Amino acid sequence: MKKILLSITVAFIALNSMANNITVTAATLSGQSLSAHTEVVNFTVSWENSWHTSINESNYDGAWIFVKFRRLTGTGDWRHCTLTAATVGTGTPGILTVQNDLKGAFINRNADGIGNVSFTGNQLVWNYGADGVADNETVEINVFGLEMVYIPTGAFQLGSGGTETYAFQTGPTAAAGTNSVPYKVTNAAITFGNLAGNLNTSGNGPTTGTLPTAYPTGYNAFWIMKYETTQQQYVDFLNHLDLARANTNNLVATFFSGTHPNLIAPQPERTMNYVNSQRLAALADWSGLRPYTEMEFEKICRGANIPPLPNEYVWGSTTISPLVSVTNTGLTNEAVNLPSTANTNIAGSFSAGTLTRAGIFARATLSTRELSGSSYYGVMNMADNALEVCINTVNATGLAFDGSINGDGYLNATGNTDITNWTNSLSYGWRGGAYNSALSAARTSDRATAGTNDGGGSNFPYLSIRLARTAQ
Secondary structure, three states: OOEEEOOOOOOEEEEOOEEOOEEEEEEEEEEEEOOOOEEEEEEEEEEEEEEEOOOOOOOEEEEEEEEEEEEOOOOOOOEEOOEOOOOOEEEEOEEEEEOOOOOOEEEEEOOOEEEEEEEEEEEEEEOOOOOOOOOOOOEEEEEEEEEEEEEOOOOEEEOOOOOOOOOOEEOOOOOOOOOOOOEEEOOOOOEEOOOOOOEEOOOOOOOOOEOOOOOOOOOOOEEEEOOOOEHHHHHHHHHOOOHHHHHHHOOOOOOOEOOOOOOEOOOOOEEOOOEOHHHHHHHHHHHOOEOOEHHHHHHHHHOOOOOOOOOOEOOOOOOOOEOOEEEOOOOOOOEEEEOOOOOEOOOOOOOOOOOOEOOOOOOOOOOOHHHHOOOOOOOOOOOOOOEEEEEOOOOHHHHOOOOOOOOOOOOOOOOOOOOOOOOOHHHEEEEOOOOOOOHHHHEOOOOOOOOOOOOOOOOEOOEOOOOEEEOO
16 A cells, blocks of 8 residues: 655555555645634545446446545554545546545446546545544545446346245245245235235244334445455455454454455455354444345346346346356456356365355356346345345344444444344355355245345355445
């Protein structure tokens, strides 16, 4: 990271941050207002394989941008920057939108297009006065970026009409060996049960009652991380905590080399594993994001108003091609070797028997949704590599999840979040597949592990983190 010392009344040092396929550069500060106690944060952000489409999927990718600061005197703890609603510069050629809670902003293309992007001239306004920083303090800042995908509002089907384990269906339970009927999620209230028009959880969830309105069903628009959390992203998280909080969240102390706050990821682009629901909750809170639900999982995979195919995998077909080997093992350019049609790392087929680089199946040319193992909206690795840890629709703690609450950027003294039920492992379940899962786990509507959790803090090598944010 490059440090830039600015000769202004408030002596800030700006840091550039890089993680996975996204790079934040040219971070500077300017335009201090002593009367408003604000400072302009300037930055450039770029990433590969961006898109914006107003047909078919009608969605786009983008980046979640948030800023951290620390005083160079005193405790030196990293804190979350509170923004103002204003964006002095909206970026070229993008749209920069500060979120209502002022914890960060989304940036995305302003018109249809596809390919690599570089947004320059971006400017956010930091309200340092609201964060208790004096006009003449010396402070260090860091701008973070996470690739995200926008999932638009729209009705969709839960369940494929196939024979998957515990699949969502509508009305009376299908007879053994016969296909079920998918349930259509709209903006109407959802009632659980076994009657016509009810959401039937097939023995893995409520049998009566109404789904709370705060629970994110997937009907309303939201953002989701394009990739599972990488080792580099997680080590950036640990290095921007104080030692005590970092130790709480570094569950495998021998995983990273170096010493805090200069921990080094062994394979920066590989999906981070050996985590659990509490670490997911902590990273979500620290980043200003939230966990996502298993209903949202099916929306991400299947798409809105798309007729499901019985027993389909997350890429929309019933064909699967497990990965056997890669080239450049563990490096930033790790790529598919055999078979050439591989679209998923599952069922122990990968000769290394572990996780791969996040997004490894996104070929640069001549790719398809099936070949890339992509969800309908372009979200990667939903069916493989590591299990998707998400809020369940199985029990009362999961159903109590409130999708309007995002992280505020702060962790408590123990290194955990204080947001209600985020750290309760009973709120979570597992969807999708992992490198050691059965092939059936890659099916969009398979709920065999929807009620499985980490048992109150245990970490597993086949779990990773993917986070969301409700769109405003």
